[in-house]
Amino acid sequence: MSDVSDWWSTDIIDMAPGQIRLRGHPIEELIGAVSFPQMIWLMTRGGVPSEAEATLFEAALVAAVDHGPQAPSIAAARMAVTCGLSLNGAMASAVNMLDDVHGGAGEQAVELYHRIGSADAPLAEILEEWRAEHGQFIPGFGHRFHKPVDPRAPRLLGLVDAAAEDGTVSGRFAAIARGIEGALAGEKGKPVPVNIDGATAVIFAELGFPAPLARGLFCLSRSVGILSHAYEQQQQGGRNKGPTPPGYRWTYTGPNPIDD
Structure with a gap:
């Protein structure tokens, strides 16, 4: 049996008939005792965060839940529903769009912060090295829509300042x-x-989350908005809705027929 039982190994869950333990905690002791953000922390990292840590963590999760139907992932979820997909199918379609360009900036920013924090070099030099490796875009700064300030950022940084003070x-x-x-x-x-x-x-x-988890946490957060929009579209109805209304057409740049 060891060939079978050792096929997968995990520190996350231990389960037997009538018993479920997550990171060593019986599930019945977690239910009603920890918040969902604390549960996410426990599952991804082990250990239960303090109330203050969980509150700050939760603020980040709340802040990123949605950014409207113009966000490609949200638009994909709504279009998927009009094509007949179920809520889980629409959510999967949307989450699969959260990658390096749309959804990856948080992970990249954590990587950049750690590089700056561990380097013995001027900031300008580190940013120049980053651009040489990744292109001119500095992840986590500026916004194409919210100008001059993304309204979510000052509030979050204010909460970090308060958490640093205590x-x-x-x-x-x-x-x-x-x-x-x-x-x-x-x-x-x-x-x-x-x-x-x-x-x-x-x-x-x-809070000590490694960079790859930052992307996964963003996906968890944005899934709330994705689910909300997918369900709303399901209630509104509509069939085969594309990215623009039918009366609008794309710009054609290919060859034209040659008249005889």
Whole structure:
């Protein structure tokens, strides 16, 4: 039997008839005793966070739940429903769009913050190295829609500042993010404020989440908005809705027929 039982190994769950233990905690002791954010923390990292840590963590999850039907993942969920997919199918279609470009900036920002925090080099040099490796885009700063400021970011950073004052977090990564803001403003000659990705990345980094988990946590958060929009579209009805109303057409750039 060891060939079978050792095929998978996990520290996450131990289960037998009548028994479920998650990270060593009986499920019946967790139900009603821990919040959902605390449960996410327990499952992904082990250990139960303090109330103060869980409150800050929850704020990041709340902040990123939705950004409207113009967000590609939300639009995909709504279109999927009009094509006949169930809610779970629509959610899967949407979450699969959350990758490096749409959904990856938080993970990238955590990576950048850690690089800056561990490097013995000027900030400008680190940003130049980052751009050489990843392109000109600095993840977590500026926003194509919210100008001059993403309204979610100042609130989140304010909560980090309060958590740093009471000793819940160090505030080190918030300082790094603000340093990047200053550097980018100096380069551009105008403010380039931290956005939702940069602010939630500050929280995830402050709380000790590794960068890859930052993307997964964003997917969990945004899944709430995805589910909401998919269900709303299900109630509204509609069939085979595309990305634009039928009266609008795309720009054709191919060859034209040659008249005889």
